[in-house]
Amino acid sequence: MQSEYLGALDIGGTKIVASIAGRDGPLARVTAPTPKSGPRRALGDQCLALLEQACRQCGIQPGDLARVGVASCGPFLHVDGDIELVAPNICGGQGGAADLPNDWTSVPLQSVLRERHADAVIENDCVSALIAERALGAVQDEPNCVYVTWSTGVGFGLCVDGRVLHGKNGNAGHAGHLLMSESSDALCGCGNRGDLEGLISGRNIAAIGGRPAPELFDAARRGEEPARSIAAGAARWFGRALYNLTAALDVSVFVAGGSVWANHGDWLGPLAQREIASRFPALTEGVTIVPAGLEKWVADIGAFCLVMPDDWIAHWRETQPWLKA
Amino acid sequence: MQSEYLGALDIGGTKIVASIAGRDGPLARVTAPTPKSGPRRALGDQCLALLEQACRQCGIQPGDLARVGVASCGPFLHVDGDIELVAPNICGGQGGAADLPNDWTSVPLQSVLRERHADAVIENDCVSALIAERALGAVQDEPNCVYVTWSTGVGFGLCVDGRVLHGKNGNAGHAGHLLMSESSDALCGCGNRGDLEGLISGRNIAAIGGRPAPELFDAARRGEEPARSIAAGAARWFGRALYNLTAALDVSVFVAGGSVWANHGDWLGPLAQREIASRFPALTEGVTIVPAGLEKWVADIGAFCLVMPDDWIAHWRETQPWLKA
Structure with a gap:
């Protein structure tokens, strides 16, 4: 039987949000600052930890998630087929305006997420918002x-x-x-x-x-x-x-x-x-x-929409559960 | 048995070119000025007449053409699902810079071509060129x-x-x-x-x-x-x-x-x-x-590419028959 839970990550330059939803709507939401120091995989590890924490709030395990959708700030770079982030507000080595405590030119995302969530779908946050507005907005x-x-x-x-x-x-x-x-x-x-x-x-x-x-x-x-x-x-x-x-x-x-x-x-x-x-x-x-249509909910809901089954979309169109979350 | 002939039209602001090709390459090519007066369907009629003339050069009938590809200047407008041209260098009613002897705001293309060529494929000339460069260029x-x-x-x-x-x-x-x-x-x-x-x-x-x-x-x-x-x-x-x-x-x-x-x-x-x-x-x-890659041939060849079967494309990649035409 397919799991009844979806995971979502919203990765911004300031914070990361992890959410869990069931068929009837969002169930849990946790957040933490976006890591900008430590090992290059710190951001990916923070994502995994936040998803786990959100799962715990729902009484489930990360392995219970049917799928995970990820809306992230970009730009992206494909390295050996995996998405890495080359965001100038995260990676100090990109020479952006921000004064960052790292010299990363990119940080791995897809390869770290894959360790627990094999088929996580990652999109640029505006692409994800577009998909959400087309699905529910x-x-x-x-x-x-x-x-x-x-x-x-x-x-x-x-x-x-x-x-x-x-x-x-x-x-x-x-x-x-x-x-x-x-x-x-x-x-x-x-x-x-x-x-x-x-x-x-x-x-x-x-x-x-x-x-x-x-x-x-x-x-x-x-x-x-x-x-x-x-x-x-x-x-x-x-x-x-x-x-x-x-x-x-x-x-x-x-x-x-x-x-x-x-x-x-x-x-x-x-x-x-x-x-x-x-x-x-x-x-x-x-x-x-x-x-x-989704306005302030677009980031969370957008990430869910990346992996949402059609019958959930039809149900969410009717019930707009994000308004009650 | 499927016909061995394709038709092509290249519609520009100055002239229209009609071509016929067989599997081994272009066979005939005729041209005439783009009509800018008379009835609104004059341009479409000129296209049909040129295709017929090109067919005659090959000893075939317009009905013998398997398909027809059309590369045209734009912009286009979809009217009841059919493509019309709203090109400012053809339609006097568009108020373009050219001094044109008509007050057309648009001219029908798809509906006129359909009278003889039911499934003619019409694309903007640059879209057609792109398709040709991806196919053969x-x-x-x-x-x-x-x-x-x-x-x-x-x-x-x-x-x-x-x-x-x-x-x-x-x-x-x-x-x-x-x-x-x-x-x-x-x-x-x-x-x-x-x-x-x-x-x-x-x-x-x-x-x-x-x-x-x-x-x-x-x-x-x-x-x-x-x-x-x-x-x-x-x-x-x-x-x-x-x-x-x-x-x-x-x-x-x-x-x-x-x-x-x-x-x-x-x-x-x-x-x-x-x-x-x-x-x-x-x-x-x-x-x-x-x-x-196709340069001066891109207009003619582009229109053929809109309707060219895959096995012809493979053959034309090898033989580059436009160089000999």
Whole structure:
């Protein structure tokens, strides 16, 4: 008989969350900081330990999990067929902006997880969010759609012709690093100047505005200058990037999440939409932006969706158990 | 017994080419100007007439064709499930730059072709070129690759995870319309200012340089200024666009064709490659640009490849019959 439990991991630059779900919904959730020192396999080991701890809360063993889904920050690198993380906010050897207490150029993930969970499915966190929004959220069964998150960073998950795009290392969707401006000196963590994330991430908005991004966006909503102009300018860059993806991929709908969008999409959205609609109608007609359906639950639920049986998906669509968890 | 003949149409803004091939290679090829006046179905009728004429040269009937592949300029629009063309260089009602003797907002293609060729396969010309390069050209069986043509215009065909991308109207790959510069006033036929095609198409290069693009590129190769700077600047924009697609799609290789690339890729290529290689290594490492394998034959051969049986492809790989046609 097949196990009635699924495991999920959400691996971010700051923390790791492990969750367990049964057919009727999430059952346990534990969290710990993302390891950034010690042996290279420390991150993978932390994942295994958190899954075990979450299992214990449910009175089961890690071996009782039918499958494990993993949503992780990227980029990824395939080494001998296994996914490693080359995330600049985790790996000190990547030379990112963060001052990290390690010289890792990558950390193993798939090979460590496989020691206990042979068929763990690992996806970039935005790809996972896209899969969740298509399964349970705002773009159910939509064949040509893009998930975009706008918060500290900017990331995308892409679906064309009904298929989620991965690419050679599973890094499709890193369109936060699209070069958008040839004159801006806004610096992105990847080293680019003038890419989308450099231009509109919370970090850059704060740097331009001289105050924390949430404060600036709140002031902008009240109509205060220069906050209003800075936020509106960011929304236009955001819209130009969505237009670029429309031209490249011929998608129908963008499903938008992340803290900036969740709090200010109501008035930033129309500015971004106007950027799309102002372009060549043969490419842009009918293209829309809709708010994410799963929003703050998207990370946990996204990882479950990577391994969720079809009959669970049908059941969760009806019962939306994450709202009660 | 299955027919031994395939038909192919290459529909451009200036002319239409119809070809017939047998298993051992191309047999006949006829051409006529693209109709831009008369009834809306004039273009489709011209396609049927040319196919019939090409068949006659081979002593067969249009009904003898096993299948017909069609590579056409775009964009496309799906109307009641059938592909129509909304190409601004054909349809006067699209309000493109060209002064056209019609007010068509679209012209039917699939519905007219279907009257004689029930299962004609229609693809954007760059998608068709990509399929041909994967079947018979420079990126055989490569799962993550992009075809790009750089000539009067700039167009792309995209393949990710071994699948060619289409999008909701078959317009995936219109990345010539990626917005690249926020300050350039270079005008594209689509109405954009500062998109890739506006910046580097032959038309814009000629406008900036004050002489025909082929002359300017030749002067640039000889090191003459300001031709050299203009051409090198265009190569860098081209490279930035390829980097953008690398970040978005995580592809491995770009296969480049078109008249600019065919004549000057040897020295423009390294400049474009440098733009890619200068970016975040986790996304760009190992990404290469290679010259198209089919080059001037890509349009005809591409249309055949849309409908070519696997055993023909194996045979054509070995014998390269287009070189003898």
